[in-house]
Amino acid sequence: MLSHPGCKTYFWQGNEACVQAAIIAGCRFFAGYPITPANEIAEHMAVNLPRIGGIFIQMEDELASIGAIIGASWTGTKVMTATSGPGFSLMQESIGYAFMTETPIVVVDVQRMGPSTGQATKSGQGDIMQSRWGTHGDYTSIVFSPNSVQEMFELTIRAFNVAEVYRTPVILLAEEIVAHMREQLTVPDSKAININDRKKPRPGETVFFGSDEIPPMPAVGEGFNIAVTGSTHNEEGIRFTADPVVHRKLIERLNQKISDNREKLVDVESYNLEDCQIGIVSFGSTSRAVYEAVERAEKKGVDVGYVRLKTLWPFPEKPVRELSNVVDRIIVPEMNLKQIFYEVERVAKGNAEVVPINKIGGGELITPEEVLDAILKGE
Amino acid sequence: MMAEKSSIKKYLRGMKFPFCAGCGLFGIVDSFLRAVQELGYKNFKKFVFCSGIGCSSWIPSPFFLADSIHTLHGRSIPVATGIKLRRPDLNVVVFGGDGDLMGIGLGHFMHAARRNLDILVVMSNNMIYGMTGGQVAPTTPFGAITTTTPYGNFEQPFDAASLAVAAGATFSARWTTAHLKELKKTIKIALGLNGFRFIEVVSHCPTGFGRKRGLKTPQEFVDWVRDNAISIGEARKIGKNKQKNKIVIGEFIRKPRLTLIENIYAITREAQKLGKEN
Numbered sequence: 001m002l003s004h005p006g007c008k009t010y011f012w013q014g015n016e017a018c019v020q021a022a023i024i025a026g027c028r029f030f031a032g033y034p035i036t037p038a039n040e041i042a043e044h045m046a047v048n049l050p051r052i053g054g055i056f057i058q059m060e061d062e063l064a065s066i067g068a069i070i071g072a073s074w075t076g077t078k079v080m081t082a083t084s085g086p087g088f089s090l091m092q093e094s095i096g097y098a099f100m101t102e103t104p105i106v107v108v109d110v111q112r113m114g115p116s117t118g119q120a121t122k123s124g125q126g127d128i129m130q131s132r133w134g135t136h137g138d139y140t141s142i143v144f145s146p147n148s149v150q151e152m153f154e155l156t157i158r159a160f161n162v163a164e165v166y167r168t169p170v171i172l173l174a175e176e177i178v179a180h181m182r183e184q185l186t187v188p189d190s191k192a193i194n195i196n197d198r199k200k201p202r203p204g205e206t207v208f209f210g211s212d213e214i215p216p217m218p219a220v221g222e223g224f225n226i227a228v229t230g231s232t233h234n235e236e237g238i239r240f241t242a243d244p245v246v247h248r249k250l251i252e253r254l255n256q257k258i259s260d261n262r263e264k265l266v267d268v269e270s271y272n273l274e275d276c277q278i279g280i281v282s283f284g285s286t287s288r289a290v291y292e293a294v295e296r297a298e299k300k301g302v303d304v305g306y307v308r309l310k311t312l313w314p315f316p317e318k319p320v321r322e323l324s325n326v327v328d329r330i331i332v333p334e335m336n337l338k339q340i341f342y343e344v345e346r347v348a349k350g351n352a353e354v355v356p357i358n359k360i361g362g363g364e365l366i367t368p369e370e371v372l373d374a375i376l377k378g379e
Numbered sequence: 380m381m382a383e384k385s386s387i388k389k390y391l392r393g394m395k396f397p398f399c400a401g402c403g404l405f406g407i408v409d410s411f412l413r414a415v416q417e418l419g420y421k422n423f424k425k426f427v428f429c430s431g432i433g434c435s436s437w438i439p440s441p442f443f444l445a446d447s448i449h450t451l452h453g454r455s456i457p458v459a460t461g462i463k464l465r466r467p468d469l470n471v472v473v474f475g476g477d478g479d480l481m482g483i484g485l486g487h488f489m490h491a492a493r494r495n496l497d498i499l500v501v502m503s504n505n506m507i508y509g510m511t512g513g514q515v516a517p518t519t520p521f522g523a524i525t526t527t528t529p530y531g532n533f534e535q536p537f538d539a540a541s542l543a544v545a546a547g548a549t550f551s552a553r554w555t556t557a558h559l560k561e562l563k564k565t566i567k568i569a570l571g572l573n574g575f576r577f578i579e580v581v582s583h584c585p586t587g588f589g590r591k592r593g594l595k596t597p598q599e600f601v602d603w604v605r606d607n608a609i610s611i612g613e614a615r616k617i618g619k620n621k622q623k624n625k626i627v628i629g630e631f632i633r634k635p636r637l638t639l640i641e642n643i644y645a646i647t648r649e650a651q652k653l654g655k656e657n
């Protein structure tokens with residue numbers, strides 16, 4: 001355990017980095033249910049949380065796990081759960097509930113190969129659209145995609161900060177490969193780590209679901225008489241299940257509080273966007289093959305630029321559109337059967353041809369050669 | 380009487396309950412609030428209410444002047460778990476229907492009883508899914524006509540109060556909305572205990588169930604209860620077979636044991652010592 005988080009380097013597994021980051025971010029409650037390849041997150045939480053007075057509990061299923069973290073969040077606690085595809089599917093109804101009730105929660109989905117039980121131990125990127133559209137109704141999700149152990153750490157902290165500040169669920173969409181590999185990572189000095197907390201109401205306040213775009217959040221037991229409901233409600237949390245105006249106003253605000261802050265939420269790594277002939281849009285582990293392919297292409301005299309999506313949702317439209325204005329061709333490698341591809345096509349609006357590389361099964365990664373081949377094909 | 384009525388008003392936001400005329404839920408609300416008042420609570424500051432989805436789940440939310448979390452269908456107990464684990468000082472009370480707690484949420488109910496989670500669960504058992512229009516529930520009597528068993532229910536119902544006992548509840552009781560005095564007394568007892576406590580209230584739903592069973596008015600329901608209810612003591616004497624189609628009422632168990640809160644916090648204190656040694 002990190003007892004004195006000064007600037008230090010460690011050699012951790014991605015899942016462990018996630019746990020240490022969560023604890024630094026202030027997570028004090030974790031509920032989960034066993035599933036490969038997310039198990040190490042629960043196991044490290046079970047070791048670490050009780051030592052600092054936090055609570056770890058293994059629930060009877062994922063429905064209960066996410067329910068428990070939602071309850072704990074309303075006590076003013078920072079909370080997290082971790083799962084993989086099958087469990088993530090079970091959690092969808094409650095993700096909508098957390099969105100509707102403006103409950104900050106962090107959900108880690110360590111992706112494996114689906115659908116269904118699929119290939120439980122093999123890495124994949126098949127939950128991209130589920131992380132955007134998994135629950136019913138009109139909602140907006142915030143999803144981060146780490147490509148290294150260092151980023152498992154950094155984006156976990158960011159997930160907590162964003163969940164707390166925006167009062168909404170945030171999903172860390174990891175992958176088996178990033179969760180299980182060991183890499184060196186640097187943990188900055190604790191003073192250099194930015195930690196955000198939810199806004200609290202002043203005594204006597206009664207409006208916790210409106211008025212401000214992101215309203216203050218009281219905790220139970222503080223005397224506010226909070227009414228929390230996943231049904232349509234007015235600014236004071238009182239159910240209004242028939243009034244069209246109350247519904248419109250609520251749902252539009254819940255979506256706008258995210259879309260209005262798109263610029264702040266979107267985070268990409270971009271390279272050589274000014275003078276590239278060919279572009280690549282990638283995310284997560286696949287981006288690591290892109291790095292090498294780009295280097296090799298440059299040696300052959302082909303200038304390639306890329307946008308790597310650290311934020312998957314809201315979709316980084318601006319950088320992808322800019323890329324499409326510069327290049328004729330955008331390659332989109334993904335370990336699924338085309339998910340981000342269609343987003344890139346939508347945003348490129350015909351400015352550039354969008355070329356997919358897709359691979360699924362057995363945890364086989366997209367290789368630098370495959371990306372390089374796609375780069376050179378048009379040359 | 381008037382003075383008493385107005386004094387339970389202090390626990391309410393003052394909004395009108397949306398239940399149908401003659402609904403048994405009114406009696407459950409009244410018994411609960413009177414129990415709280417007789418225990419001397421001036422307000423709900425020390426309480427948090429959780430409920431699922433259904434008519435019964437509307438009892439606290441948002442009508443009680445209290446913190447109330449109206450969760451998803453079947454998920455009140457997990458949310459209550461998260462709250463109680465982080466705020467062991469608060470009384471966490473769950474309200475729900477038989478569909479909510481014995482159908483979609485049964486897994487959580489059984490596990491919370493097994494863990495001996497320190498919450499009180501008050502379940503209104505109207506023997507059908509009320510809010511959605513009177514469909515068959517896991518508590519519907521064998522043979523009963525409902526909107527989804529038009530030729531009679533071909534399944535056996537759960538005995539919720541006994542299930543709670545089997546799963547490890549420290550307290551379990553069953554009354555009906557024709558036994559409001561006893562219900563109030565039982566709520567007072569249960570609020571004074573720790574661990575997983577369960578109160579089942581066989582309740583009158585004139586709209587969803589009464590219509591089909593010839594129990595349209597509250598009086599017809601009371602008569603039906605009087606003709607079919609037997610005490611738990613009597614039930615134990617006559618044996619399982621003769622209890623069929625009877626409503627067994629009374630206290631099924633009161634047997635304290637170490638609770639989840641006691642156990643988890645004992646472990647946490649030990650682990651915190653390790654944390655410091657590191």
Ligand SMILES: Cc1ncc(C[n+]2csc(CCOP(=O)(O)OP(=O)(O)O)c2C)c(N)n1
Nearest residue numbers: 432433434435452476477478479508509510
């Ligand atoms: C996941 C899900 N499935 C179904 C429903 C629809 N639904 C709303 S209330 C209800 C039944 C409630 O019955 P019960 O819990 O017995 O409460 P009552 O209305 O009888 O008091 C159902 C099935 C829902 N809201 N959510």
Ligand code: SF4
Nearest residue numbers: 398399402434509584
């Ligand atoms: S449908 Fe039944 S349970 Fe629901 S309010 Fe009406 S009478 Fe009561």
